Structures are given as C-alpha cells and as structure tokens.
Amino acid sequence: MSAKIYWFSGSGNSLAVARMLAEKLPDAELIPVAEAVNNQPEAADVIGIVCPVYAWGPPALVVRFIRKMKASPDSYIFTVMTFAGSQGGAPLLLRGMLQDRGLDLHAAWGVKMPENFPPLGSAPAPKKQNEINGSADEKIAQIAEELQTLPRGSYEVSGGIWKIFSKIMYLSFRYFLSHRADRFFRADSNCNGCGLCAEVCPVGDIEMVDGKPEWKGRCEQCYACFHWCPQNAVQYGRSTKVRRYHHPRVSIADFQPQK
Ligand SMILES: Cc1cc2nc3c(=O)[nH]c(=O)nc-3n(C[C@H](O)[C@H](O)[C@H](O)COP(=O)(O)O)c2cc1C
Numbered sequence: 001m002s003a004k005i006y007w008f009s010g011s012g013n014s015l016a017v018a019r020m021l022a023e024k025l026p027d028a029e030l031i032p033v034a035e036a037v038n039n040q041p042e043a044a045d046v047i048g049i050v051c052p053v054y055a056w057g058p059p060a061l062v063v064r065f066i067r068k069m070k071a072s073p074d075s076y077i078f079t080v081m082t083f084a085g086s087q088g089g090a091p092l093l094l095r096g097m098l099q100d101r102g103l104d105l106h107a108a109w110g111v112k113m114p115e116n117f118p119p120l121g122s123a124p125a126p127k128k129q130n131e132i133n134g135s136a137d138e139k140i141a142q143i144a145e146e147l148q149t150l151p152r153g154s155y156e157v158s159g160g161i162w163k164i165f166s167k168i169m170y171l172s173f174r175y176f177l178s179h180r181a182d183r184f185f186r187a188d189s190n191c192n193g194c195g196l197c198a199e200v201c202p203v204g205d206i207e208m209v210d211g212k213p214e215w216k217g218r219c220e221q222c223y224a225c226f227h228w229c230p231q232n233a234v235q236y237g238r239s240t241k242v243r244r245y246h247h248p249r250v251s252i253a254d255f256q257p258q259k
C-alpha cells in the first residue's frame with residue numbers, strides 16, 4: 001500500500017501534524033504541496049492533505065493542487081486541517097472540490113493549534129502555546145490511531161449549513177488572501193539581510209534586492225516569512241509589532257526544498 005501525505009504550512013503547525021501522521025502510516029511519503037503543484041506525483045493508495053484553514057476554507061495553493069492532483073477513484077483520501085479558532089466548513093469545501101473531479105474525501109479531522117494570522121493580533125503567549133500544542137499532540141495521536149482502519153464517512157464538521165457560511169466567508173476574504181496582498185509586507189530597520197525569509201517562502205515570492213527582501217506578488221499568505229525572521233523584522237501593514245510563533249518541533253530547514 002502506497003501512502004502520500006501532502007502538506008502546506010506557514011508557521012509549522014500543519015507540517016508537525018503531517019510528520020506525526022507519516023510516522024504512523026507504513027511507507028508514507030511526505031510531499032510539500034508547493035512542490036507537488038508544479039510536478040504532480042503519481043497517484044497513491046492513500047492520500048492525505050494536511051494544511052491550515054484560511055478564512056474557513058483551504059489555502060488557494062492547496063485548491064490549485066487539488067484541481068490537478070493525480071488520484072484514482074479507488075484512492076483513500078483524507079484531510080487534517082489545522083486552525084486556531086474555527087475551521088468552519090473548510091473540509092466540506094475541500095470535499096466539494098474533490099467531488100468536482102470525481103474523487104471523494106473519505107475522512108476529515110481538525111486540530112486546534114496556535115494562531116498565526118498577524119492582522120488578527122499576537123500569537124498566544126508561550127505558556128498558552130504549550131497548552132494548545134499539548135492538546136494538539138493528543139489529538140494528532142488519536143487521529144493517527146483512527147487512520148489505521150482508514151475510516152470512511154468520518155467528518156469532523158457539522159451540518160451542510162457550514163458549507164454555505166464558509167463559501168460566503170471564503171469569497172469575502174478572497175481579496176485579502178490574494179497574491180497581491182503581499183504589498184503590505186515590508187522589512188523594518190532590524191533586517192540584517194540574512195535572506196532566510198526568501199528561503200522559507202514556499203513559492204519564491206521574496207527576492208533579495210540590495211540586501212533587503214522585496215515581495216513580488218506571488219504570495220500565498222502563509223506568513224512563514226513573518227514568523228521565521230530571526231530579527232522579527234518582517235512587518236505587515238501598520239500594526240504587526242506582535243508576538244511571532246512557530247511550532248517548537250519544526251525548523252526552517254524542514255521547509256526546504258519546497259519549490
Ligand atoms: C491567511 C490566514 C487565514 C486564517 N484563517 C483562519 C480561519 O478561518 N479560522 C481559524 O481558526 N484559523 C485561521 N487561521 C489560523 C491558522 O489556520 C492556524 O494558525 C494554523 O494552525 C496555521 O497552520 P500552519 O502553521 O501550518 O500554517 C488563518 C491563518 C492565516 C495565515
């Protein structure tokens with residue numbers, strides 16, 4: 001049985017989940033969505049999609065990947081989506097996208113993890129981060145256990161009404177989640193030109209020009225550049241001098257190569 005787990009992640013939450021699941025599935029291969037979207041791997045018997053929730057929906061890069069993903073109608077497909085407050089009907093939207101391609105989503109789980117969307121404010125304080133990640137680890141272990149039987153029809157999301165709410169939310173935020181929303185990024189005077197923001201970006205949106213990062217309008221809004229800058233020098237708009245966060249078991253090196 002072949003298994004492929006596709007992951008997309010900004011602050012490392014979803015990558016940490018994907019890794020824990022891959023350890024429990026025999027011969028599971030971990031593949032970054034940012035790489036697979038341009039170079040679709042062959043279909044697998046078991047396919048996992050692990051990513052964050054963005055505005056109650058899947059990230060745009062994941063949507064583009066799903067539209068081309070190689071899978072057979074016999075493939076077992078599951079998703080685990082990480083979120084900070086509410087996942088809304090994100091798994092239902094993802095399921096609809098698969099169904100448009102004649103595929104199905106057989107199971108969906110959600111894992112609550114620390115917030116990483118700076119326009120909404122600071123990431124939680126370190127003690128709170130530990131508490132949230134502790135509960136998340138228990139939940140991921142439970143998911144890994146349940147996955148052993150490849151359950152079908154198991155969705156951790158209530159009612160189709162969520163699909164309608166989520167579609168409205170998703171469409172309302174489309175502008176803010178667009179590639180060009182990166183024009184609000186800037187590096188402040190603490191930037192030392194190390195280039196790590198460009199390295200961690202999954203889609204090559206950042207170019208170093210005269211020792212400073214420039215954002216080039218290909219952004220996927222993952223906020224990796226924001227959270228991983230060692231100098232906390234990346235700012236978004238006017239009000240993002242807030243606490244940064246990344247998952248404690250993930251490092252910048254884990255993000256490469258993605259593109
Ligand atoms: C652009 C964006 C939109 C988000 N939208 C939501 C949301 O609708 N609901 C929610 O609970 N969390 C939302 N979040 C928070 C993330 O889903 C959450 O922190 C996730 O665990 C981040 O995972 P990652 O580190 O793998 O990127 C959003 C984060 C970003 C960056």
Ligand code: SF4
Pocket residue numbers: 187190191192193194195196197198212213228229230231232233234
């Ligand atoms: S990671 Fe931070 S310090 Fe390094 S180049 Fe980017 S903005 Fe500057």
Ligand code: SF4
Pocket residue numbers: 010182200201202203204205206215218219220221222223224225226
């Ligand atoms: S520019 Fe920053 S927020 Fe946009 S995709 Fe790259 S790392 Fe993510």
